[in-house]
Amino acid sequence: xxxxDSGFYYxxxxxxxxxxxxxxxxxxxxxxxxxxxxxxxxxxxxxxILDLGCD
Numbered sequence: 884x885x886x887x888d889s890g891f892y893y894x895x896x897x898x899x900x901x902x903x904x905x906x907x908x909x910x911x912x913x914x915x916x917x918x919x920x921x922x923x924x925x926x927x928x929x930x931x932i933l934d935l936g937c938d
Contacts, residue, residue: 892898904910 892901905912
């Protein structure tokens with residue numbers, strides 16, 4: 884099954900698997916993405932942050 888948009892995550896089973904993986908201790912977001920973003924941003928203490936997120 885090939886799907887190229889966020890509708891992929893509307894499948895309840897796929898979304899559950901995705902969330903289970905995100906909640907794990909070694910998920911890609913916490914292991915790779917967050918440390919890199921924090922390093923790139925530097926100290927943001929006292930700054931106002933706009934998180935646009937994504938869908």
